[in-house]
Amino acid sequence: MSLRIVVTVKYVPDATGDRHFADDLTVDRDDVDGLLSELDEYAVEQALQISENSDDDVEVTVLTVGPEDAKDALRKALSMGADKAIHVEDDDLHGTDAIGTSLVLAKAVEKAGYDLVVSGMASTDGTMGVVPALLAERLGVPQVTLLSEVSVEDGVVKGRRDGDSATEQLEASLPAVVSVTDQSGEARYPSFKGIMAAKKKPVESWDLSDLDIDEDEVGLENAYTVVESAAERPARTAGTIVKDEGEGGKQLAEFLAGQKFI
Amino acid sequence: MAEVLVYVDHVDGAVRKPTLELLTLARRVGEPVAVALGNGAGDTAAALAEHGAVKVLTHEAAEYGDYLVVPKVDALQAAVAAVSPAAVLVPSSAEGKEIAARLALRLGSGIITDAVDLEAGDEGPVATQSVFAAAFTTKSRVSKGTPVITVKPNSAAVEAAPAAGAVEALSVTFSAAATGTKVTSRTPRESTGRPELTEAAIVVSGGRGVNGAENFAIIEALADSLGAAVGASRAAVDAGWYPHTNQVGQTGKSVSPQLYIASGISGAIQHRAGMQTSKTIVAINKDAEAPIFELVDYGVVGDLFDVVPQLTEEVKTRKG
Ligand SMILES: Cc1cc2nc3c(=O)[nH]c(=O)nc-3n(C[C@H](O)[C@H](O)[C@H](O)COP(=O)(O)OP(=O)(O)OC[C@H]3O[C@@H](n4cnc5c(N)ncnc54)[C@H](O)[C@@H]3O)c2cc1C
Numbered sequence: 001m002s003l004r005i006v007v008t009v010k011y012v013p014d015a016t017g018d019r020h021f022a023d024d025l026t027v028d029r030d031d032v033d034g035l036l037s038e039l040d041e042y043a044v045e046q047a048l049q050i051s052e053n054s055d056d057d058v059e060v061t062v063l064t065v066g067p068e069d070a071k072d073a074l075r076k077a078l079s080m081g082a083d084k085a086i087h088v089e090d091d092d093l094h095g096t097d098a099i100g101t102s103l104v105l106a107k108a109v110e111k112a113g114y115d116l117v118v119s120g121m122a123s124t125d126g127t128m129g130v131v132p133a134l135l136a137e138r139l140g141v142p143q144v145t146l147l148s149e150v151s152v153e154d155g156v157v158k159g160r161r162d163g164d165s166a167t168e169q170l171e172a173s174l175p176a177v178v179s180v181t182d183q184s185g186e187a188r189y190p191s192f193k194g195i196m197a198a199k200k201k202p203v204e205s206w207d208l209s210d211l212d213i214d215e216d217e218v219g220l221e222n223a224y225t226v227v228e229s230a231a232e233r234p235a236r237t238a239g240t241i242v243k244d245e246g247e248g249g250k251q252l253a254e255f256l257a258g259q260k261f262i
Numbered sequence: 263m264a265e266v267l268v269y270v271d272h273v274d275g276a277v278r279k280p281t282l283e284l285l286t287l288a289r290r291v292g293e294p295v296a297v298a299l300g301n302g303a304g305d306t307a308a309a310l311a312e313h314g315a316v317k318v319l320t321h322e323a324a325e326y327g328d329y330l331v332v333p334k335v336d337a338l339q340a341a342v343a344a345v346s347p348a349a350v351l352v353p354s355s356a357e358g359k360e361i362a363a364r365l366a367l368r369l370g371s372g373i374i375t376d377a378v379d380l381e382a383g384d385e386g387p388v389a390t391q392s393v394f395a396a397a398f399t400t401k402s403r404v405s406k407g408t409p410v411i412t413v414k415p416n417s418a419a420v421e422a423a424p425a426a427g428a429v430e431a432l433s434v435t436f437s438a439a440a441t442g443t444k445v446t447s448r449t450p451r452e453s454t455g456r457p458e459l460t461e462a463a464i465v466v467s468g469g470r471g472v473n474g475a476e477n478f479a480i481i482e483a484l485a486d487s488l489g490a491a492v493g494a495s496r497a498a499v500d501a502g503w504y505p506h507t508n509q510v511g512q513t514g515k516s517v518s519p520q521l522y523i524a525s526g527i528s529g530a531i532q533h534r535a536g537m538q539t540s541k542t543i544v545a546i547n548k549d550a551e552a553p554i555f556e557l558v559d560y561g562v563v564g565d566l567f568d569v570v571p572q573l574t575e576e577v578k579t580r581k582g
Pocket of ligand 1: 038039124182468469470471472494495496497498509510511512513514515525526527528529530531532533536546547548549552564565566567
């Protein structure tokens, strides 16, 4: 048997950089270094573990939708051990929202062929965390999301979801869409060998016409939401900082009492 | 006035506080119609009516507990078809966002997640969001279809606003996708007796500086003296000192209490993402250079093992 896994990954501005908005109120990607979203590293890791623990013939493909630089994210995933990569890139994609992105991902996943899609729990820039659910809805396959433990056996995916009020064990038949959390297990570092091997791995490039998507289905103009304004949060006014000379706890209590918390 | 659907988050009929906050926001945009699903749905009506629900649509079926997310999407879709609302509001829990997203896609609508405020606007509700780890505030609206908006806990006050709250049975036909993902077991989280982290007015958090699971007792003691919830940084959670359900930050819970007290937490961007919108921020850290001090209203540079117990004692004394 064979198992085709597609891992969706996003190239994001570094969260520790000075992230801001461009004039059109999209995320500015020029001034801050980009990288493979750390939360997607967990998805790559789980896909590789499923592959390593399987007797089947498993192929792990990483897929990204994003600008030219997004290739860096694919390279990182390939150097971790993924087999091949697909880069969907098109000028008309600029400013596409989550609903539009899920369309592009769904079409690309279908074109690539899949038994299992593995995503991260959210991106580290937009942080909506809705793309896996949207993808499942579009593909018409089960959504097995926010897993901190995942396994695949005999065409069934199982996992543990630490939900808002309970821990749930989930189960669904393949094909399915899975998302994994940062509790699922530390992602591996690419080895030197992995980095060298990645250079020879195939990266396919697709544009919207390859996916039969019209330009009026994506992009900023056709987004389902409008950002009307973005303002930097005023810096918090500098607080009082005291050094504990033996009375620090009492001084703090005095402050809290003044604020009516005690 | 147009109706606004509010998805009810409840546990066996006990309505959770974020839903009541949604009713406050819903009343700014229209007349709230609540949708309560699953076991105990009918028992939610009194609380919902008291806070402004003109109608409560209910449906009980085993599917809501036995399968993930999709049955609830089917029901909300049926409610939208029945009511033709001006907007749909859903609490921003992990599940709430997934439900909202799938619903939006089915409706051909846009979705806004994690709103922290909502106002009526000429072209539909305008949502305020806090982005890039709360460094920016944006205002957005949905431009296509029925706006679907998820709202974070503590975004509005709970207000009494008695309304009819007439209970009506919602008729729901489950889709083929509804039974796709089976919930084979569910272990409810054990109650700690402390307030819910996302709903608490005061949160007391500990980080790597707490240095051991057993030492979290001093964080808990402070929390209990203040009637607060307990939070933890990812470093403390990864070390196994405190459960992941208590993690505050980008990949944990996002909290916005009146008072946040961070002890032994450096203030990394991913931690800030989950607490930066707190009203008053206090930190105890032995490193005067720790970035958390950039956020604080009051900071104590010192050893938490001295400062925290002293604070706890002082709080107890003052409270008598
Ligand atoms: C994708 C991603 C997601 C993440 N999500 C989260 C998240 O949701 N939540 C989160 O918290 N982090 C998250 N992180 C991790 C984050 O980057 C930091 O590593 C983490 O927040 C550090 O936790 P800390 O402040 O407890 O530990 P440290 O950074 O090690 O800080 C410990 C602090 O304790 C102080 N200290 C030590 N001993 C004492 C003492 N006796 N008394 C007083 N102070 C003392 C030290 O001076 C130091 O400032 C994420 C990271 C990534 C990459």
